Amino acid sequence: MARDPSTLGRLDDWDGVRAVVAGFGASGAAAVDNLLHLGAEVTALAENARPEILERAELLEVLGAQIDIHTGATETLPEDVDVVVTSPGFRPDSPLIRAATARGIPVWGEPELAWRLRDPQRPAPWLCVTGTNGKTTTVQMLESILRAAGLRAVAAGNVGLPLTEVVMDPDPYDVVAVELSSFQLHYTSSMAAESAAVLNVADDHVDWHGTMAAYAADKGRIYQGVQRACVYNVADPVTEQLVRDADVVEGARAIGFTLGTPAVGMVGVVEDVLADRAFVEERRTSAAELGTLDDLPSTAPHVVANALAAAALARSHGVAPAAVRDGLRAFRLGGHRIAVVAERNGITWVDDSKATNPHAAASSLSAYDSVVWIAGGLAKGARFEELVERTRDRLRAAVLIGQDRQLIADALARHAPDVPVIEVTPGETGPVDGADLMARVVAAAAAAAQAGDTVLLAPGCASMDQFTDYAARGDAFAAAVRAATG
Incomplete structure (x- = not known):
């Protein structure tokens, strides 16, 4: 007899619940593991037979899961299913999700499942972050701040641990810093952050x-x-409108963050001080100091903005100003995020391969006055007109690579026609590996750069047309820069 999983939590017996888990990455495997632990019957579907996928499959099959890994495995939804837990890779119009929706079967992401499995006696609150750019940095900053406050905290979700692992940990966390992508949020329904x-x-x-x-x-x-x-x-009216449109608990507050002087109810910057006029009693006449710009790993505008957002979330949870400062001082940026690779002959070489869309690239470009910009890859439907209009006065030259480089070249031709454009293509002699490609990119950038310039890899695009991922792209760039500059 079918059971309604929407009524069940971690203390209930899930015996008889028939779950399909679509996708077999880290979060999918965690969902399978914990559903089995609760007593559900689990079928896991995947199409990619990478070694790590097969290794997970072997373990979970021993635990009792039905595993189906082959091309086309996720095209058809099995019969007799009570719930589908999907990875972010499955779009709402994919055959599996459409079939579940047509049959009235609930579709959850792994964060939604995790929310339902929190310990009702000690449900650690979630401090959640999303956005087109800066999510991971902000969540990791938040984790550092919470730990500086003496709390057992962890970064989880779209970064760090899968959320089902976090909520099922027998040693409960005090608070969770949660990164959520738009894909994950699409498949949430009951989740409610602190x-x-x-x-x-x-x-x-x-x-x-x-x-x-x-x-x-x-x-x-x-x-x-x-x-x-x-x-x-x-600075982003869309985010404020999303707050206005939200259905929140009575008494929840709207808190703005700004790179300028904060108004009442905001956090911001006064000279070089990170200032809180939101979580202090006398906020109409005073502010709390949360640290200074010198406490941050970078003073690039987007890094400062991320720090302010993390600080606001921590302060909403009751963290003291001194812990905010200490957490920010202890934080280090992850790899391929505005990382200085080399400085030679007055030219600074910077790897921001993590800038995988135009908004991120624009933020990166805005941190430097004169830039030789390395860009291109897979645009994912994005456009570059606004980026070029905003940053054209900073551009010494542009070196373009990748499948969608013409989109950027066209935007430069329209809005910055005086900026020299160099295209580096795979060439006519056969395939080009990442090392060879980046060696020619670095040579082209070096020829265009002058003393005082920054050569900036901020592609504004995904990497998978020419590299395994953004990290491989950044590694290839850094290696080529070191080889060229010694």
């Missing part, structure tokens, strides 16, 4: 969501049911 932030909303993943409006709406789901604070970006 506080949440949308950092920014810009062109990205339109190919998945269908329209920018749908993409923004899914970002806005993070605010639904918020109990304490909806943190938004004062």
Whole structure:
């Protein structure tokens, strides 16, 4: 007899619940493992037979899961299914999801499953972050701050541990710093954060969501049911509108973050001080110091904005100003995020391969006065007109690579016709590996750069047309720069 999983939690017996888990990455495997632990019957579907996938499959099959890994495995939904737990890779119009929707079967993402499996005696609150760019940095900053406050905290979700692992840990966490993508948020329904932030909303993943409006709406789901604070970006009106549209708990506050002087109810910057005029009693006449710009790993505008958002979320949870400062001092940026690779002959070489969309690239470009910009790859439906218009006065030259480089070349021709453009193509002599490609990119950039310039890899595009991922692209760039500069 079918059972309704929507009524069940971690203390219930899931015996007889028939679950399908689509996708077999880290979060999918964690979902399978914990559903089996609860007593559900689990079928796991995947199409990619990479070694790590097969290794997970072997272990979970021993635990009792039915595993189906082959091309086409996710095209058909099995009969007699009570719930589908999907990875973010499955679009709403994919055959599996459409079949579940047509049959009235609930479709959850792994974060939604995790939310339902929290310990009712000690349900650690979630401080959630989304946005087109900056999510991972902000969540990791938040984790560092929470730990500086003496809390057992962890970064999880779209970064770090899968959320089902976190909530099922026998040693409960005090609080969880949660990164959520728009894909994950699309498949949430009951999740309600203690506080949440949308950092920014810009062109990205339109190919998945269908329209920018749908993409923004899914970002806005993070605010639904918020109990304490909806943190938004004062410089991005879309984020403020998402707060206005959200259905929150009575008494939840809207808290803005700004790179300028904060108004009442905001956090911002006064000279070189990170200032809080939101979580102090006398906020109309005073502010709390949360640290200084010198406490941050970079003073690039987007890094400062991320720090302010993390600080606002931590302060909403009751963290003291001194712990915010200590957590920010202890934080280090992850790899391929505005990382200085070399400085030689007055030229600085910077790897920001993580800038995989135009909004991220624009943020990176805005941190430097004169740039030789290395860009291109897979645009994912994004456009570059606004980016070029905003940053053209900073551009010494552009070196373009990748499948969609012509989109950027066209935007430069329209809005920055005086900027020299060099295209580096795979060539006519056969395939070119990443090392060879980047050696020629670096040579082209070196020829264009002058003393005082920054050569910046901020592609504004995904990497998978020419590299395994953004990290491989950044590694190839760094290796080529070191070889060229010694």
